[in-house]
Amino acid sequence: MPRSLLQGGYGMTTFPVQGFVAPGFERVRDVFARNFTDDIEVGASFSAVVRGETVVDLWGGYVDRACTRPWQTDTLVNVYSTTKGLAAIAFACLVDDGLLTYETPVATLWPELRAARDGLTVGQLLSHQAGLCGLRRSLAVEDLYDWRGMIGHLETEEPHWTPGAGAGYHAVLWGFLPGELVLRLTGQTLGTLLAKRIARPLGADVHLGLPDVEHGRVADLVGPNHARRQPDLAALAGLRLPPLYACALQNPSIRPWQDACSPTWRRAEIAAANAQANARGIARIYGAVADGGLLEGMRVLSPEAIRALTVQEVGDQDDLVLGRPMRRARGVMLNTLHQYGPNPDSFGHAGAGGSVGFADPARGLGVGYAMNQMQPGIETDTRGGRLIAAVYASLAAG
Template sequence: MTGVKFRERGAALPHGVQGAADANFACTVRAFSRLFPGRRFGGGALAVYLHGEPVVDVWTGYADREGTEYWTADTGAMVFSVTKGLASTVIHRLADRGLVDYDTPVSAYWPEFAANGKAHITVRDVMRHSAGLSHLNGVGSEELLDHVAMEQRIAAAPVNKVLYGHQAYHALTYGWLMSGLARAITGKGMRELIREELAEPLNTDGLHLGRPPAGAPTRAAQTLAPQRIRSWPVLTPAYNYLAPRVASLAISGMFGSLYFPGMIQVLQGDMPFLDAEIPAANGVATARAIAKMYGAIANGGRIDGRQFLSAERVAGLQGQPTLAPDRNVWVPLSFHLGYHAVPIPGVMPGFGHAGLGGSVGWADPATGMAFAFVHNRLLTPMVFDQATFAGLQMLIRRDAARARRRGYETVPELGAPYQVSHPVAG
């Protein structure tokens, strides 16, 4: 029973906002529209699911840097670390079929991973970011854009003894750990698996790893920054000399897990970052598709009358919150099986994954609510950007409570349904 009542038309949308929303979410939609006041502020989308049903699906603003192309129903944003939640969900789908067990060593599925004393590291260790494999250890940009090479490199790597056994955010390596594991089990790469295990059963075209193929309904928005950087220290000889040496230190923290030569350039111009498979960072997705995935999780694993994940699986996806700081980012993230929480009582109950710049996908099984917010801005450092979705989620939660009390309307299925992508290299 969902409490849906067809009692009135959906909310009138603010000027410039497209899509549909139940009238109870008028405050949320107004706040969303104010985040994109002009061409130089880019564009974005917001979607909300309640008890497995869509109640908000709106978008606004511009998908290109010049402010000439409007955001559409099928514009996808590069969602950075929100991609980790997609890759994790693929693994949970495989676990539901008995193909992987969280407490089994990774090397039982991926024998090469046993190298350098890693034979005992379990799938759970990896999904909790406690495997001590977060650092890139001097990888170059060419190798980083080769996902098979990165999987092989991680399989051969030793653990960081300073970080092993402690939560230390694997900013980029998490994705190749997931894809290497999944490839060993299925013989398929993560780009293909995100389509088969997520996009197809959810019947949405809006989930891709990397740039959607030519002809796909989903089109990648351009990131607004960093595009015209000419004087940042990353381009100075002194920085280029010191950065790799600092990144190689076992105690280099987040810098060691993110730095590689050319890290700014791969996000500029045509964004070569999107032409690789980086399952921790370069997903291109619509808010609708992400919200639908988390909407299934928040609804006992069920969506569109089908079981996307088993109820038993979903019940185990939320861990115990802890205020212990992550050893790479030094804020508490409470990772559990690939998703993180906000372990401050009353602040964003539930779990999901946020990304650089403030995109987020989130599920709150206790209330049956899920939402996703995506955009193409990358203007300020991570952590500070998260204030955007933290503020939005407060409004969403309040409006969702009102909708449950008063009854609500679902919105139409907008955007393109699942379409088979062109074959991709594994």
């Protein structure tokens, strides 16, 4: 079993690395191991599926900050906004079933929603154009567990911009919007839809609303302030963020250890931020959608539904919350800055701290990365980026 030895802030710590890589993908394993010794990794998993074949399945490190409990093959971790892409894939099942289209006016399904009254479409809702990036009232994390209460707040909230006329990242509140549509159309939750239609058929260990019996295999998140290397504080101090940033990302303020590791959080369905997953499960889901909706003989979506899911709704315009250009489809992010490899048609979603999942349809490639040490600062995570680059280098060499 390969092991990586780290000296420094964690003392003389040996990081076990387990799993396998297919011939030709050995460089991915090397990069994965170096993320522990040369970067800030504590515990992680990484997986890649190419045209239905798993070519990388790695895990290593520890599930706790003290590095006393090794990461296992079935360890789960909170993947924050990587959840959004997985939830959007599940939502696409409703399009496949003919229950709605992405052009359907939201008001015909949810007339109580104030933001939907002037023609907001389902596609615009999913692509962060509703103007409901944050509430003006102060929220506690506990408020997110009250579905009906949150829906009531969203229904009466005055949009921050004219719905459909701009886009701003709905960091925390996004999941309530498709979730309420799923509930109204099917009588089931978005988490149940994800489990029944996507995760279970594909054998993907991905959960939105984790049963208590599974909590024992979830890794503890390690907050960015505990990382072995910290960002340039002077550079952060000089950063200018749009006024809506705090409203969208800090109301409520979700603390990695105290909040996002609690049993109540793991049990809840917050489709913007709290899927419990591992890289293998994420890669299997994206591997299926990268290959026309099919994995190992199991079809979960039609090619037509996937094409509809990935139609661009938002182009290279500055996000009103994040302040930088973001290309968006119907709940998934399009490959704006090559964060999903070289193919501009790749799509997926990343999560706070570094997790990511994406599909590259040209190569039939699905990738998943999940870790517990959150990246400090707001820069692009280097660990996942190096692993993705290693996968593409392996494909090119093969």
